[in-house]
Amino acid sequence: MPFLSDHHGCQGWQGEMAGRIRAFDWAVTDLGALEHWTPSLRSTVQFMLASPVPLVMLWGPVGYMIYNDAYAQFAGGRHPYLLGCPVELGWPEVADFNREIMRTCLGGGTLSFRNKELELLRNGVPEPVWLDLYYSPVAGDNQAPAGVMAIVVETTAHVISEQRRQAAEQAYRAENERVQLALNAGALLGSFVWDIKADRLSGDERFARTFCYPLHQPLDNLPSEIAERQMHPDDLPRVRELVDYSVAKGGPYNAEYRVRCADGSYRWLLACGRCEFDSAGEPLRFPGVLIDIHERKIAEEALRQLSRNLEQRVADEVQARLAAEEQLRQAQKLEAIGGLTGGVAHDFNNLLQVISGNLHLLARHEPDNANVQRRVRTAIAAVERGAKLSTQLLAFARRQPLSPAVYSLDSLYEGMEELLQRALGETIRIQVQLPEAPWCIRVDRNQLENAVLNLAINARDAMRGEGTILIRGENISLDREFCADRGIAAGDYVRLSVADTGGGMAPEVLKQAFEPFFTTKTEGQGTGLGLSMVFGFVKQSGGHIDMLSIPGEGTQVQLYFARSLEPEASDPVLPVPRSGGGQERILVVEDNEDVRNAAVELLESAGYQVLTAINGDAAMQCLMDGLEVDLIFTDVVMPGLIKSSDLALWAKSRTPPVAVLFTSGHTRDIISRNHQLSPDTHLLSKPYGPQALTSMVRSVLGS
Structure with missing residues (x-):
């Protein structure tokens, strides 16, 4: 072939690929016949053929492939068909990759990749291949990039070997970690x-x-x-x-x-x-x-120890079950008493209210009749005893209305010190021990004072009227073990205890101490409801009560109340009521005619203008018709669609709000939640006297 002579610049082309390049018909490509190749192209090919490193040159815009012997080995089954083939057709599975290479390098840039993973077809099967790739532009005769020179070094074997080594190391480390964990365990x-x-x-x-x-x-x-x-x-x-x-x-x-x-x-x-x-x-x-x-x-x-104690454990479990059953019976008994008491209390107190109201009116009508006055006083005293009995039953059944607020022990005791000393007499010495910074508790102050007074009177009677009563307050924290069988949650509590040095109680007596109507006093000396009332009040307040007694040494009653983190309540500043009554208009809502008539006469005698309604439905109709009043004095439990709580909501929504005073022998939780009244709810419990009625009415109107 004449074009292969030395004057064409192909001298020195050695190796298999040199012969294939000479023999290839380049005239069918854009490169043209070999004898027309530019000097820069021929010199680059000569450099490439002499290199032992796998080199492939991609010439022209489409990248016609010209490569050396080392690259031919890399090409495998695609050799010699890659020679003179555009790179995208020669390696179609990586066409996008090579297209980006051509664009970058023909633009004057260079690219390099270390252990680049490509998926190539080898023997008709795709497989991952790792390569070190280096791409740089090749200048033509005009010094502008005319092609791309690629150095291709396959690192597949090295990468796989390294992966296996790393996997082996990871497996070794994992195994070593497992061994170390076992050892460290x-x-x-x-x-x-x-x-x-x-x-x-x-x-x-x-x-x-x-x-x-x-x-x-x-x-x-x-x-x-x-x-x-x-x-x-x-x-x-x-x-x-x-x-x-x-x-x-x-x-x-x-x-x-x-x-x-x-x-x-x-x-x-x-x-x-x-x-x-x-x-x-x-x-x-x-x-x-x-x-x-x-x-x-x-x-x-x-x-083994557990097995040895199996019989004891069985006995303990049986005993615990019996105790639980006893607690259930007590709870059922309490619920039954509460239901009975609540049902009877309303009607019973209404009867007492009728008797009380008419007795007071009779006393007013016969102010100069000493015989009438004496008999009225005796009858009113009996009414008060009946009312106290009803209150005690409601307290034991945990259904008495409470008005709780936050107090500290020292402020509570300050308010009842004089009352205690006067009730117990001069022969009883009261010793008080309170912590320096007593915690606050949320209780009904009046009911707590009554409970302490009840306990102190019991202590006085146990000591036969002479001795020392110790009243102690303590800040304590109770754990779960202590609280487990007491029905309270673990946490911070205030323990208020009343202790005496009397004769104490035998165990069988101590078991019955909180039962209603149980008493060790002689007939006529007690109802047996004092401790029951204290028990019910403490439980209704979310607390716990314990009684410890040793025959011959004395008795101690401990009241536990949960600590409150709220600020202590300040004593309300009440307006000073005017003497006598007033001129305001009062709507009395009461379904019991006798009670209603007595209340109306008592209020009218105090100077008030009084209107009446037989139930909530009638009262609401009057109010919706435009009746204007200064106070609604309403019974809590009444028949009809409109409840007393509905009247109160209506009154609060007025501008200005209308004052509401409730009265009841038993609220049945209509105006309270768990029998606890909100601070803005005013209740006058039945039976009440003229002084209590007018004072309460004046106080509510003034506030």
Whole structure:
């Protein structure tokens, strides 16, 4: 071929690829016939063919491929078909990648990739290939980029080898971590090998620490006698017996024994191993491991102890069940009494109100009749006793209306110190112990004062009118164990106790102390409802009550109230009521005609203008028709669609609001939640007298 002569610049082209390049018909490509190639193209090809590194040149805008012998080996089955082929057609699976290469390098840029992963078709099957790739532009005769020179070095074998190495390292690290976790968990206490012929031990550091070997003692030469000295003397004979059996018979060695620790205590471990023999059947070595079984042995001992106490546990469970059943019966009894009391209280107090109201009116009509006045006073005293009895029953049944607020113990005692001393008499000495900074509690102050007064009177009677009563307040924190069977949650509490030095109570009497109508006093000296009322009040307030008594030494009653973190309530500044009554207009809403008539006459005698309604429906109709009043005095429990609480809501929504005063013998939680009144709810309990009625009406109107 004349164009292959030296004057065409192809001299020095050596190797298989040089011959293929000369033989290829380049005239069918944009490069044209070989004899027309530019000097820059021929010199670049000459450089490429002489390189031992896999090189491929992508010439022209479409990247016609010209490569050397080393690249031909990389191309595999695609050689020699890649020669003179546009790169996108030669490697269609990476066409987008090569298109970006051509754009960058023909624009004057360079690119390089280290261990670039590409998926190439080899033998018709796609497989991942890793390559080191270096791309740079090749200048034409005008010094502008005319092609791209690519250095292609396959690193697949190296990458796979490195991946396998890293996987092996990760597996090794994971396995090592698992071993370390097992060791750190404390289950494995070490491993050892006993050289039977030399009678020497070797072990790891954990084994040495377990048997308290000296730090300077080499781990591959440990005297066996030290290990035996650390074993519990009671366990050593059994261990030797098991070792001898394993050496003689070749059976597995499993010995549980105790080892003395550095602090002198003993810890249980399990030694496992097996004797190995030489070809002659002689015992050669004895490898084994130590496993921590201390917790297991402790659990086993606890189980044995539990089994020994099984009968006692069964008896305790039976006793607990009986106690729970007794508590359930008490709760059911309390609920029954509460339902009965609540149902009776309303009607009973209405009757007492009719009697009381008419007695007071009779006394006013006959002011100069001494006989009438004497009999009225006796009858009113009986009414008051009946009202107290009803109140005590409601308190025990936890259905009395409460008006709780936040108080501290010192402020509570200040308000009742004089009352206590006057009620108990001069022969009783009251000793009070309160903390320097008493916590606050949320209670109904009047009911708490009544409870303390009840307890103090009981204490006085127990001491036969002479002695010292100790009233103590304490800030305490109760744990779950204490609160478990007391129906309260663990936390901070205030404990208020009243103690006497009287004769105390026998256990059988103490069990019945809180039951209604139970009393040890003689007939006529007590109703047996005092302690029941205190019990009901404390429980209704979310607290707990305990009674401790020792015959011959005295009794102590402890009241527990949960600590309140709210600010202490300030005493309300009430307006000073005017003497007598007033000129305001009052709407009396009462379904009981006798009660209504008595209330109307008492209010009218105090100067008020009084209107009436037989129930909530009639009252609301009057108000909606434009009736203007200054106060609604309404019973709580009435028939009809409109409840007393509905009247109160209507009154609060007026501008200005209309004052509301409730009255009832039993509220049935209509105006309260859990029988606890909100601060803006005013209640006058039945039966009431003229003074209580007018004072309360004046106070509500004034506020």
